[in-house]
Amino acid sequence: MEKRLIKKDALTGIIGKIAVDTTVYAPVKVEDNVLFKVLEKGDEPLVTFANSKNAPKNFFFPRSEVMLRYTRTTKGMEFSGGEKEAGEAVLFGVRPCDARSFVLLDMLFDQEKYKDPYYIDKRQKTTIVSLACAHPPYATCFCTSVDGHPVSSAGADVLLVDLGDQYLAEFITAKGEKLLKYFGDAKADAAADQKKEAIAAQAEKEIKSHIPAKAIKPILDVNFEHPFWNTIYQKCLACGTCTFLCPTCHCFDITDEMKYGDGRRLRNWDSCMFPMFTKETSGHNPRTSQKERWRQRTMHKFKYYVDNFNAISCVGCGRCVMYCPVNIDIRKIVEDISKL
Amino acid sequence: MARRKFATLKRFLDYIGLEGDRTIFTWISASEGERFANVIKGVTAKVRALGPATKLVKKL
């Protein structure tokens, strides 16, 4: 693996240079929110930030995506493709938890049984530059409880670690190595590696939230009907904040939109928190209340995904904990389930 | 009631920045043919002066 050292103040310049040659998405401060967006001239990418409000899954699995277009003609319907093919892009400044979400989403969208062309196209053409959390930014961070780590390179093509006076850049994949030319030629030595190890150990210690996420699978296996499910959902507003900000939530709904003779088929994010979720054409909904919907959300993340892909579908970013308007805390739910 | 709804709607649309002349209300009785024609002339003149709408128009 190639490794480089770069001066701290050089990083913004490097991103700028990459942005000249290719599309770069980076965290930018937009009013009070830190959001990933395309870097345009004059935009200042953030290199010191906690984490973005929106998860970067948006780039591979957008909130709204055109699958196909059609036109009504005298000879019937004429179909044409959806969005034009994605271009090469660099996703800069992804936190390790969010980078890991791509590994988890790959299991679903790029698997043997089904290959999602929309997702895979963008995923293959995008290089992910991760920014390790030398100091985990939030008290609600719990990545280490779900197989993540604040200095993990999982899902990243390039990993940047803040060593204090400089950055260590590790080029994990061949895709990542294509960016080597921008990072100068100061090769990293063993001292840098040692420093990284020390930072990783310290960062892990700084994670204060620990939940028994891996212990609850066998409990969920046998407690589908447990009265516990009656206790968590009542205050839920049934909004989509948790699922829309979640890096791993991936439910979608397909709709058609028409205007005069032209139409398009869209897939939009859906949310298991919405009363419309899994509502059938007949009007019947097998999930009759927020109780069943909350059970679905919990089960999907900590049981079904484990059944299907042998991984918990949660990266411990803490967004749902921080932004839930009524403070439904997934950490507490997991904790409570472990005691059932 | 309709009058109250229109009063608030017109004010509100104007407030968010839609051109005020795009929302027009009036009373016309079924017996007022000439008045109806005049109103429609007035409305089309106002809208024509504004040109095609660009706000709240969805493009597929």
Next chain:
Amino acid sequence: MENIDKKLREEAKRLLEEKKVDVLIGYETGTLPLTATPCFITNPEDAEKLVWNAFCTQNLAKFVHDLISQHRESQKRVKPEDRKKKVVGVVARGCTTRSIVLHLQERQYARDEIVIIGVPCTGYVDRKRLSALVGGEDIREGAREGDQLVVKTAVGEKRIPLKDALAANCLTCRFNNPIMSDVMIGEQAPPMSPDQEYVEIEAFENLPTEERWAYFTKEMNKCIRCYACRQACPSCYCKTCFVEQSQPQWVGLGEDATDTQVFQLMRLFHMVGRCVDCGSCVSVCPMGVDLRKFLKKIDKDCFELFENRAGSSMEDAPPLSRAKEHDKEDFVFNP
């Protein structure tokens, strides 16, 4: 404040023990620093969890409506002679009681289906404002000390005057004491500054049309259609929202900016005479959309045109359900 918590718990416990209420909706301390969260109490012992403080943000009338309508729905499948009434108790400040007044006026439930524990309110902390005051740093610990908030973040400790962190709607609140209650806890709260309530709106009204449109579209572009605003709103109780109707489909569900504008526009306009300025929609919005800029305008127009303040008294019927002969007609087009 401890005193008020104590009285509240005693009262709640009594109501539950005497079976005056089947369930009590109040607030308990949240899992994050400086937060409180709605809670539902059926067991008298659990009344000990209740709190009433400056971190109680949500308008609980939303849950009153939810619980009663769900209960009524469930009773449809019960023989008429076996049907039971469910009485819901609620901890209510001024704006919550305004929402309850609206619900009663709109015949959503009967007065004897609810028991109101009134509480005085001096405003709640706006989390986004608080976050901005500590430079966006993660809040690790916090406590209220008199008129100040002591907030510990990763970079250190900061003392913030409580007033600076209060929600905008609270600072100019006209009804910070309950409109109606069955039991009142604590003393009447001192008035806020209602004379300032339309300052922001008047300034916006005076901007050129294109600037107002630019602001509206900018704010709506932040919206991710999570519907938290709609879900948190006590006045948004339609069984099926127009957004979710599919035959016909009134508005697209995707990311299209126009669709989002139409959704927000329609929701906002449904608040004529129905927005109590509780700030719930603003506080729940994960993206920080400035909804109040538009809702407060509706409130202002309602007062100017119809002398109505939503839910401010049982006698003052909703403005769109009545009309007066001399209502203004200056908007009518007469060529």
